[in-house]
Amino acid sequence: MSNASQQRVRVLTGNEACAEGALAAGMRFYAGYPITPSSEIAEVLAEQLPRYGGVFIQMEDEIASMGAIIGASLAGSKAMTATSGPGFSLMQENIGYAAMAEVPCVIVNVMRGGPSTGLPTLPSQGDIMQARWGTHGDHPIIALTPFSVAETFSLTVRAFNLAEQYRTPVILLLDEILGHVNEKVELPKDGEIALVNRTLPHDPPERYLPYRHTESGVPPMVSFGQGYRYHVTGLAHDESGFPTNRASEIEKLLDRLHRKIEQNRDHIVEVEAYEMEDAEIGLISFGSSARASRHAVRLAREAGKKAGLLRIKTLWPFPDQEIQAYGDRVKKWIVAEMNRGQLAHEVEWALCGRAPIHRVTVYNGDPISPLTILNRINQLD
Amino acid sequence: MFNYDQYLRLDKFPLIWCSGCGDGIVLKSLLRAVHKLGLQKDQICMVSGIGCSSRLPGYVDFNTLHTTHGRALTFATGIKMARPELTVLVITGDGDATAIGGNHYIHAARRNIDLTVLLFNNHIYGMTGGQVSPTTAKGKKASTAPYGSFENTFNISGLAQAAGASFVARSGVYNPVQLENYIVKAIQKKGFSLVEIMSPCPTAYGRRNREGTPVDMIAWQKENSVPVAKAGQLTPEELEGKLITGILVDIERSECRAEYQKLIDRLAQS
Amino acid sequence: MSQEPAAKKKKGHVTVREAWCKGCAICVEFCPEQVLVMERGKATVAYPDRCTACNLCELRCPDFCITVSVKGE
Numbered sequence: 001m002s003n004a005s006q007q008r009v010r011v012l013t014g015n016e017a018c019a020e021g022a023l024a025a026g027m028r029f030y031a032g033y034p035i036t037p038s039s040e041i042a043e044v045l046a047e048q049l050p051r052y053g054g055v056f057i058q059m060e061d062e063i064a065s066m067g068a069i070i071g072a073s074l075a076g077s078k079a080m081t082a083t084s085g086p087g088f089s090l091m092q093e094n095i096g097y098a099a100m101a102e103v104p105c106v107i108v109n110v111m112r113g114g115p116s117t118g119l120p121t122l123p124s125q126g127d128i129m130q131a132r133w134g135t136h137g138d139h140p141i142i143a144l145t146p147f148s149v150a151e152t153f154s155l156t157v158r159a160f161n162l163a164e165q166y167r168t169p170v171i172l173l174l175d176e177i178l179g180h181v182n183e184k185v186e187l188p189k190d191g192e193i194a195l196v197n198r199t200l201p202h203d204p205p206e207r208y209l210p211y212r213h214t215e216s217g218v219p220p221m222v223s224f225g226q227g228y229r230y231h232v233t234g235l236a237h238d239e240s241g242f243p244t245n246r247a248s249e250i251e252k253l254l255d256r257l258h259r260k261i262e263q264n265r266d267h268i269v270e271v272e273a274y275e276m277e278d279a280e281i282g283l284i285s286f287g288s289s290a291r292a293s294r295h296a297v298r299l300a301r302e303a304g305k306k307a308g309l310l311r312i313k314t315l316w317p318f319p320d321q322e323i324q325a326y327g328d329r330v331k332k333w334i335v336a337e338m339n340r341g342q343l344a345h346e347v348e349w350a351l352c353g354r355a356p357i358h359r360v361t362v363y364n365g366d367p368i369s370p371l372t373i374l375n376r377i378n379q380l381d
Numbered sequence: 382m383f384n385y386d387q388y389l390r391l392d393k394f395p396l397i398w399c400s401g402c403g404d405g406i407v408l409k410s411l412l413r414a415v416h417k418l419g420l421q422k423d424q425i426c427m428v429s430g431i432g433c434s435s436r437l438p439g440y441v442d443f444n445t446l447h448t449t450h451g452r453a454l455t456f457a458t459g460i461k462m463a464r465p466e467l468t469v470l471v472i473t474g475d476g477d478a479t480a481i482g483g484n485h486y487i488h489a490a491r492r493n494i495d496l497t498v499l500l501f502n503n504h505i506y507g508m509t510g511g512q513v514s515p516t517t518a519k520g521k522k523a524s525t526a527p528y529g530s531f532e533n534t535f536n537i538s539g540l541a542q543a544a545g546a547s548f549v550a551r552s553g554v555y556n557p558v559q560l561e562n563y564i565v566k567a568i569q570k571k572g573f574s575l576v577e578i579m580s581p582c583p584t585a586y587g588r589r590n591r592e593g594t595p596v597d598m599i600a601w602q603k604e605n606s607v608p609v610a611k612a613g614q615l616t617p618e619e620l621e622g623k624l625i626t627g628i629l630v631d632i633e634r635s636e637c638r639a640e641y642q643k644l645i646d647r648l649a650q651s
Numbered sequence: 652m653s654q655e656p657a658a659k660k661k662k663g664h665v666t667v668r669e670a671w672c673k674g675c676a677i678c679v680e681f682c683p684e685q686v687l688v689m690e691r692g693k694a695t696v697a698y699p700d701r702c703t704a705c706n707l708c709e710l711r712c713p714d715f716c717i718t719v720s721v722k723g724e
Contacts, residue, residue, distance in 0.1 A: 029463050050645045055462045057641075060488040064455040067448065067485075071428070071459025074446065075467065079459070097449050224426050224444035224460065225467050231390075231439055233447035242393065242439060382720045389715070394671060396714055401675035405713025557710040583675075596680040599711070 008187045014152045014178040015082075017185060018108055019044035021156030022080050024193050027106070028054030029077035031068035033061050033087060036120040037176040038110035041082040062087035066094035069105045073098075074232060076223030078160055082108035085118060085127055088134070095169050096135030097234045099257065102211070102219065104163035104198060106156070108172045110179040111287075113365050122365035123176035125287055126339040131171045132316050138254060140261040142268055143171040143316040145286040149183035155313065161196035162268060166260055167218050173315065175338065177288035177367055205229070209239040213252060217260025261317055270313040271322045275301060279308025281377055282330035284323065284347055285337060286312040289368045293336045296373035307377055312343075320350035327354045332380050336360040336373050388412045388422065390442055397436050401595025403554035403580030404434050404501055410557045411470075411499065412441070414564035426467045428457040430477035433508045434501035434580070437472045451482025454489040457496050465638045468568060471498045475516040476506045479535050483515075490544035492637040493572040499564065500575060502537060503582035511585030522589045538577045542630045547572030549630035553579035555602035556626070563628065572636045579624060662722040663704025665696050672716045678708035 012020065019041050022030070030049055032042045042058065049056040055072070059065040062083050069079035083091065088109045098105055111127045113119025127134075131143045142162050146155040156172060163170040201208050201220035205228045212219045219239075222228045235243040236250045244250065261268065275297050276282065285293035290311045300307035310326065312319055333355055335344040344359045351357065360376050362368045389412075398404050415425065425443040429435035431450035438445035444467075448456045453471050461469045478486045478500050489496060505523060506512040513523035513530050516537065520529040538549045548570040550563040560578060567574035581587060581598035592598050602624060609627030612620060665686055674692040684701040687694050687708060694716065704721045 029459070031459060050641070051648050053645055053649070055641065057458070057462055059455065059458070060484050063452060064458070064485055064488070067452040067455025068459035068462070070448075071446070071456035072463035073459075074456075075426075075460045075463040077463040079463075093449055094452065223464075224446075225423060225464055227423050229422060229442055229444050231445045231447070233439075234449060235447065382718055383709075385715055394715070395673070396671075398713065400673035401677065402713055405715065406711055409710070409712075409715070554711070554713075595675045596677055599677060599681075 011182050011184050012149055013040060013180050013182055014149050014174055015040035016044055017149045017153040018156050020187060021153040023048060023052060025157040025160035026195055027078045027080050027160060028052060029069060029072035029079040030056050031059050031065040032081045033059055033065050035084045035087045037112055037179045038082045038084045041108060062090040063094060066091040070094060070098050070103045073103045073105050074224050080106040084110050084112045085114045088127060088130065092134040096137060098169040099139040100234050101232050102167040104167055105169050106159045106163055106172060107169060111173060111175040119365045123288060123367055124338050125175055125289060128315055129342045131173055140258050141171060141316050142168060143173055145173045145312060145315045147287055147290040147311060150185040152178060153185060153187060157193055164198045165196045167221055175287050210241045211237060211239045213239060213256050217256050217263060265317045268314055269317060269319045271319045272311040272313060274309040274311060276308035276310060279306050280331045281305060281307040281380060282326055282333045283309040284333060284335045286315060289336050289338055292368045292370045293373055295370035299370060299374050300377050305377060318346055323347060323350045327351060330355060333357045334360060334376055336368055338362050338368060383413055385409060385412050388442055390440055393440050398433060399584040401583040406554040406557055407501060407578050407580055408437055410560040411564055413561045417565050418568055420468055424468055425470060426460050427470045427472060428453045429472040430482060432474040432477045434472055434474045435477060451477050454482060454485040458489060458494055461494055461496055462638055469496050471496050473498060473500050475502045475504060476514040479515045479537055487544040490541045490546040490573045493545050493547055493634050494637040495571050497567045497574045500537060500577050501580045502577055503580050503586060505582050505586040507582045507585045511589060538629050541575040546575050546630060547632050547634045548574035550628045551577040551626050553602040555599050572634055661704045663702035664720045664722055665702050666718050667694050667696060668716040669693050671714045673714055677711050678717055681711050682708050
């Protein structure tokens with residue numbers, strides 16, 4: 001291992017911290033395709049992974065990258081890919097496969113402006129609904145949204161832990177600002193990081209059901225080549241993993257896929273409340289927009305306004321209960337995001353009209369300025 | 382008497398394929414090859430895409446993975462890179478591998494990654510009801526080529542050869558013993574190995590193109606196969622419409638995972 | 652020309668797993684000795700004594716219906 005990676009206090013970009021977090025989480029397989037603004041993740045891992053005995057491979061496209069990490073995960077590796085909007089679009093079919101076949105993996109999307117080729121070098125948060133609904137069919141997803149370089153490290157580790165614990169793809173949403181900003185971070189030592197690994201079966205091979213309807217909703221998982229020869233398919237399947245057209249089996253499978261996330265949502269969902277104790281004006285934001293929002297809260301507080309920020313760290317499943325908990329006190333909400341109001345829609349849904357929701361939406365490639373948010377706060381009087 | 386049952390998931394039988402489909406003949410040749418090589422079931426990982434032939438892994442008692450359309454080679458690449466000790470077999474078809482999955486096909490061959498690909502060429506999309514494929518010959522009919530295909534076709538084996546595969550062979554279900562031998566050699570070869578297998582589709586292709594019964598379609602292979610050595614002595618005109626069979630490529634070329642291992646080892650020493 | 656015992660024709664025993672037979676007739680047509688016939692849409696062993704255990708029917712049966720054993724082995 002290089003000297004640089006042994007130093008615990010370092011100045012890193014979000015993309016570098018993501019790569020370091022993945023290595024710390026035990027990720028030993030990366031497949032990806034170059035795309036701005038995510039490529040530095042691949043570049044760090046191309047250098048580091050072979051030093052860890054892990055595998056880095058640059059595939060022919062993002063579809064292939066997603067396929068390769070699913071294969072590697074089934075073969076027993078913690079696996080990851082990273083991309084940006086156009087590549088994320090290409091990955092969707094195989095993300096759905098990973099959800100259906102319950103293959104743990106992590107997909108990083110360093111968001112840039114869209115649609116289409118859009119703004120390769122400029123930030124956006126326009127893919128949050130794609131992260132939730134990008135694939136066809138009906139399945140839950142976990143998506144995490146760090147707001148600093150240090151948190152990018154810790155949430156990358158968490159993304160792997162959640163993927164392993166719940167046998168699911170986990171999406172880590174960064175944005176161009178976070179991917180490229182440099183910050184000082186103190187990385188934890190190896191032993192200080194809690195790691196979760198997939199649950200192995202207690203059953204012998206002849207009784208193993210790879211898609212058993214367990215109480216937790218998560219079936220134990222064993223890697224290929226370990227003496228448990230089983231079948232994996234993206235077709236609707238029964239507990240044994242083989243295709244079925246039986247309505248009762250299909251319903252049980254799809255219900256369990258949802259149940260394993262929904263009944264554990266309190267463990268999965270994380271928000272950070274900043275100055276929310278007595279807040280009457282509540283900001284909701286995430287990612288690099290939350291940095292501007294936090295700054296705006298400080299400025300508003302200096303001006304004597306009771307503003308606070310509810311910062312979303314787990315975007316999916318959506319923290320609706322955490323927002324609703326402030327429903328009686330917060331009189332007005334402002335949702336700040338770098339898109340045309342994707343998060344605001346979701347917040348409106350969560351609050352069911354209990355309080356007015358105002359929007360700060362920037363989608364022209366500029367970052368959100370704290371002053372823009374402060375102006376919106378001031379307009380509320 | 383060969384005991385196929387030891388490799389099968391007998392509770393999944395009978396096979397999903399139509400009467401007279403060649404795919405079952407290939408499956409049997411494959412199982413004999415696996416047996417001949419003495420491979421353990423746990424050490425085999427079989428990966429397929431979508432289509433008729435890609436339903437094959439469901440019937441065999443290996444580690445089996447039925448993936449998305451055209452992407453079997455990408456999943457297989459992940460498995461092989463992560464666990465090189467596994468024998469990775471890829472089951473795919475002409476549409477799966479060379480239309481929707483064409484990019485992965487040429488890149489897997491370019492990397493010369495140690496995968497064995499059995500490509501079932503039936504010149505049609507059978508599972509979806511007989512649509513035109515990249516190997517449907519000009520003039521042949523398909524549900525989406527009702528007046529006959531007007532496009533040129535892929536030479537699937539030639540494509541793999543040009544892209545860098547270290548082993549390429551072509552055979553057909555008429556000759557199951559030859560097929561078995563080629564599969565043995567393909568698995569033994571360290572690198573990307575392709576066996577292109579002519580497996581007739583009597584239902585979606587044969588009926589529409591008046592090629593007769595399954596027996597007629599297999600007999601056609603018998604009458605029109607030209608061994609590659611002999612093909613060299615014939616003119617292009619004489620080879621028109623013929624099926625050139627045999628081992629087309631068998632070369633030594635550096636293999637992707639082995640090269641990566643050298644890098645890991647080199648860095649571990651430095 | 653003396654008759655060596657080794658040149659004696661092998662005798663085979665063919666069975667058909669009828670439940671899986673889809674009636675493609677490949678075994679019937681490619682049997683060099685016409686051991687098999689189609690009957691009510693299924694392959695049936697009609698002339699068992701003709702079987703020389705060449706195994707061609709088994710090798711080409713796509714549905715794992717046919718087994719051929721060599722008599723006396």
